[in-house]
Amino acid sequence: MCTLEKRGDLFLLTLTGDGEHRFHPDTIATILSLLEQAKSQSTRGSILITTASGKFFSNGFDLAWAQTAGSKTGAANRLHQMVESFKPVVAALLDLPMPTIAALNGHAAAAGLILALSHDYVFMRKDRGVLYMSEVDIGLSMPDYFSALVRAKIGTSAARRELLLSGKKIRGEEAVGLAIVDSAAYDSEEGVVEASVRLGEKLAAKKWSGEVYASIRKSLYPELCGILGLETRVFATPKL
């Protein structure tokens, strides 16, 4: 389902297997637990890189699981359960005391795209993989913290609309043009991961205090932090 490895300063979180890496309550719980593990083992210079294997980074919530509840109410409840339980994952990433990089091996849709955007840096492939907020096409309304994240991270009204309101499948080049991702210069899964590792090592060499880093990060997103219940004030001893 997902694994956490340590390579020097880098924590590598991988969504394993060849499927769509959909977020089922169990997956969500596992990811949360691995993020907590990374946090507890973090030191100055720690970095998180999140990636996946196969065609998909993640295709969002496990809607099939919701539907197997048998009734419309049951399905809605299951969906609601996933929306609520995923919120702490976004919070954990915003709170993580280290720089975070999402290395998109493939498609990122809905909650899967939200997971990617919860990282400080997002790299994707040039040749394959799209970003797709499917909610408008499926007829699902947007959880408030999803919209808050998009508002927090994406600057222009036009880009926000293209992401949330157009039903477009946005490819690498366009995603860079809209300033949704940092880079889409790679023609392979390995290329994206390599670039993330290179950036990760550069950032790790700064040996930043993770607590200070996280507090500055959260200070950029006060509204989102409020919605996620994250405390934005921190006490730190600066090296004056």
Next chain:
Amino acid sequence: MCTLEKRGDLFLLTLTGEDEHRFHPDTIASVLSLLEQAKSQSTKGSVLITTGHGKFFSNGFDLAWAQSAGHGAIERMHQMVKSFKPVLAALLDLPMPTIAALNGHAAASGLMFALSHDYVFMRKDRGVLYMSEVDIGLPVPDYFSALVVAKVGSGIARRELLLSGKKLKGEEAVALGIVDSAAHDSAEGVVEATVSLGESLAAKKWNGEVYASIRKSLYPELCRMVNLTANNLATHNL
């Protein structure tokens, strides 16, 4: 330390001397007093241009002054952070267009000072923008982050500014939408360009109160944080 001159419609605020123009409580008080002076003397068509001498626009708070207090260092830091807030507020409230002409490096609160202006011009060949806090291990004051969020649109640009420890040169600063221009290869060039812009804005003979109220209406969250009200009472020339 700093001076205010008037040249026709233009108020020229200069951080004088060849030092780092660090913000010590006394400097902060002087800057605030000069801004209040400009405000009291403003008329339709007034414009403020802020610049510095030497290698630095401003390198931020006087950390050496804080450190010389030993155990009182944190207290002195808090004092500077607190007393600097009214400077930002005064610039946001100033009843005239404001232009920062960066002669050199602008770091931390020095950069915040620059970004509090309506227009920011820097040099192409020299000078960087640098939010040093992440490197020093200092949390960023809440109203600094609010200013960055208010003025810098893209999430990526905000991250590059606050979270990367990067020293941004002119060309990159323009590409990130942080400054308006980095086209000049000398401090004189930058000042000339800002004077030119200032004169074209002055010619509009705008009502300063209306200008300030429209400016503040763009940044409600920031205004709230620096204790500015954004009320919009003005007489129009309809």
